[in-house]
Amino acid sequence: MEHLINDRVKNIQISGIRTFFNMVSQYEDVLSLTIGQPDFLTPDSVKTAAKQAIDQNKTSYTHNAGILELRQAASQFVRTNYNQQYDPETEVIVTIGASQAIDIAMRTILEEGSEVILPGPVYPGYEPLIRLAGAIPVHVDTTNTGFRLTADLINQHITEKTRCIILPYPSNPTGVTLSKTELEDIATLLHDKDIFVLSDEIYSELVFDGKHESIATIPSMRDKTIVVNGVSKSHSMTGWRIGLLFAPAYISKHMLKVHQYNVSCASSISQIAALEALTTAKDESILMKQEYEKRRNYVYERLVAMGFEVEKPSGAFYLFPSIQKFHKSSFDFALSLVKDAGVALVPGNAFSTLGEGYVRLSYAYSMDTLTEALNRLEHHLNKN
């Protein structure tokens, strides 16, 4: 009876990152730099808060939007760090990871046939959710603009069906961020247009050069922007599944309905852990960032020394070098690295067809692992 499965669901695919990761696990002695999973432990105080919450039986449903103290802490965190202003009572929703936040946002604002502009190459989590909402992803080639979705590029792709633009910066897979001026140019373009922006800022705590800038802080954009964030990457809490949605009340009140009927609320214990992360443990992310920055510099310099063409990332924990000069598809290149060098990188085509000709390297791994993997890569290139 498989023909009775919903067509939209049948037509979406399992993420290429996972597929490649699972395939790589069959090979022995492979150093994998494939997953965007911080290698730090969740801070101790966060774990303690969660254990205490269990012992104190804080195990019931919470408010659908999340416990108020957490919404207050989240609102305070983004106000202090990024100058974003959101009312914790009406403009903040605690979700199950950034992933669910994106899903709720898409289902709330998109109609059948709506178009969503997004850069390519891009994190593969958006396209399936856009399609499940009945809408159409419009990937814009950013390979000639240093992976930046510029106002000009957006302008070339806007139609009367455009409902939303996704700004996923700092970017997975490229590590690129947008400057305040670039965001202002986009704001100027959108000034007289009724188009939403979904700003995925899950890597906002990991910005190395300068500080994180959000389009939501530009006055004309606040009312059109939905901000996605969370503690997965900032506090090494991917398995706790806590994301955050910030949006003006007129959008949030509708997103809350989708969230309520979908999951009721995020896990009460994880919410208490996230509260600890955003209050007492709020500076833990700064320590992790310092370590990531060292790794970024190290990996970048080594790749450049090996002759790779690569954009120096200013955020997140990825590099996206070009492999075009090897005249192989990104899949074949990555597979030969696994088989012949014992190193796994993600083929760029996992990040839309516009990622073909690149590979993604995650440096959310220890210095020892990175050093050994880069030695293997260098040896492999010298041999061939």
Ligand SMILES: Cc1ncc(COP(=O)(O)O)c(C=O)c1O
């Ligand atoms: C750009 C981007 N957005 C969202 C997510 C999902 O985050 P979460 O684990 O909080 O659902 C990821 C995870 O890798 C990501 O890279």
